[in-house]
Amino acid sequence: MTPIKLLIVDDMEAHRRRLERCISKEKDMQCIATANSGYEAVLKAAMHQPDIILMDIQMENQLAGIEAAKEINKNLPDIKIIMLTVHEDDNIIFAAFQTGIVDYMIKSATDSEIIKGIRAAHDNLSPIRPIIAEKIRNEFKRIKSKEESLLYVIRMISDLTTSELEILKLLCENKTRKQIAKIRCVEQDTVKKQISSILKKFNMANTKEVVNTLQALKIFDVLKTL
Structure with missing residues (x-):
């Protein structure tokens, strides 16, 4: 042998x-x-x-x-x-x-x-040893969660109006409401209403939460091309 x-x-x-x-x-x-x-x-x-x-x-x-x-x-x-x-x-x-x-x-x-x-x-x-199987299962869970989050965010973005999408891109560039109003040549109250609409569609409490979610899913570059 x-x-x-x-x-x-x-x-x-x-x-x-x-x-x-x-x-x-x-x-x-x-x-x-x-x-x-x-x-x-x-x-x-x-x-x-x-x-x-x-x-x-x-x-x-x-x-x-x-x-x-x-x-x-x-x-x-x-x-x-x-x-x-x-x-x-x-x-x-x-x-x-x-x-x-x-x-x-x-x-x-x-x-x-x-x-x-x-x-x-x-x-x-x-x-596939237990230690490996557990890590693989955790990785699949992480990937699945990320994919579901990504699909959710994409659906939310697709529901935005053109104006809301423009404001979202400016928020992702860390622009303030005052700066956004000046860039878009509108009143701050108008920007405030549109941001409220964005938060409602994303079902999130504040713009920081929205921006952090987009950052975690790495879709800033996608937004820049829209």
């Missing part, structure tokens, strides 16, 4: 040695090389063509492992990469998965969990 060939990448020798000892106990696995930086990982992946890479994230820089994984997956897509790191930050996890890695394990995982993860990756059966 051909053993599973592994490349271990970590800038801490103690961690590399631990993984080497863990793998050496398995008859169907072989550590064919080690690396201590993302740069070296890319070189040794090309040289040795491992089946699986156990990759740390923070090495010569904070995201060295992610940068290396991206390069390896681009040029050697058949190599499966497991991130083995101390990081649990949502942004780092999503950045890692965007490179095409197959699994993400915390370094405190037991030897048996690491071995199980290696075999699962080799058999294309890597699970």
